[in-house]
Amino acid sequence: MSDPARSPARQRRKEARPQELTAAALSLFVEKGFAATRLDDIAERAGVSKGTLYLYFDSKDALFKAVIQEGIVPALHAGEALLDEYDDPLALLRAILLGWWERIGSTELGGIPKLMMSEARNFPDIAVYYQQEVIQRGTALLRKAVARGIERGVFREVDPEAICSVLIAPLVYRAMWLHSFGPCCGQETDVAQYLHTYFDLVLNGLLAPAPSGDAR
């Protein structure tokens, strides 16, 4: 009677489970939202039963918290390392923004901003954590790049704090789009074209007028 093809032998893989569960949870939370996602569905996507999920996470809330923390923390260090890698402010700024798009915006992690924004008011403590550990730190990084550019006369004098939000908004907005309207509505314009136009606008908006006599 038993059909091993239908119900494959249960596997014991204690190490890999949390990873697999948070990955499944991330994609479903981003797709449906926290409240509308059933734990049974998360477990099924991770290839386990709901009971197993409770071996690794205390509650649905705890799983949410883990999804946010695990997804974001590793991505932050990469960005902060860029400050020392690049000297030229313009190249640094491009590296930060493009790097964000390539490492986060265009990957599964790009759903986290949408998820976090949707659920911020249902999880105020996690929202505060995210705001401090992700947004503030990311903004600080950007601000240093902008400040360096202003310092050296490469960028015009602008309010560094406000400009950071304005700079990152089109990228985050685009990432959110991919996880919301993207799958429903007709295909958006080409990403490469979008990024090109974006840089074209903000860099033209930021760059100081060429010093007189500068060939380019």
Add this chain to the structure above:
Amino acid sequence: MSDPARSPARQRRKEARPQELTAAALSLFVEKGFAATRLDDIAERAGVSKGTLYLYFDSKDALFKAVIQEGIVPALHAGEALLDEYDDPLALLRAILLGWWERIGSTELGGIPKLMMSEARNFPDIAVYYQQEVIQRGTALLRKAVARGIERGVFREVDPEAICSVLIAPLVYRAMWLHSFGPCCGQETDVAQYLHTYFDLVLNGLLAPAPSGDAR
């Protein structure tokens, strides 16, 4: 036994109910998300019982649809009227973007983009409607303003399609912020300062180099 102060006399106000219910629903949907909002809470906020809600809307889904449609449609016409009011492309662009902020972004309606983005994949048909009737139409309006500017040599040559997303993103992003992290986390920078920096950046990025000999 009855205490009229605790349970005020029931009122019969057929005309006003739908309005009041969609307004209550909008603010709760934006705050908690669709799935996490209870119809009892919406009814309570509107000062009626849940049964009354079902006199005016067939289902929770129907209420959601009404919230989106009622909130957005009126706001669109105002924007489209601007095309004829302004001739100067720069003034037109400012009027559109600032007008959006004042009529939508900074009001209760500013929660709709957050709500719609959060729920797009749970309501694909409404997402398509919103995309076509709101986003497409709004983008078309912006595009005309940009095209007019390029035509007359006031703006540089840029890809009109892509630039529209880039232009609107900081405003929508900011509106979403107000309805997500805003209430949880420390106050953001001043809105006026933000808008000023935003215009400073994008207009500098858009404007064509002053024709030689032009004093300003």
Add this chain to the structure above:
DNA sequence: TAAGTTACTAACTGGTCAGTCATTAAAACG
């Protein structure tokens, strides 16, 4: 003011889902 109409209510129901627990079977060990 009595009868009729309808906006509104509150208690109820059935389905859904987060969280639990007794049982099963895969590994580990002697």
Add this chain to the structure above:
DNA sequence: CGTTTTAATGACTGACCAGTTAGTAACTTA
């Protein structure tokens, strides 16, 4: 190989909530 340990299961439960309905009270009309 027999025993112990523990990862994993799936059936169960209690709370919650969308949607229903029988009944109530506010207006209308004669």
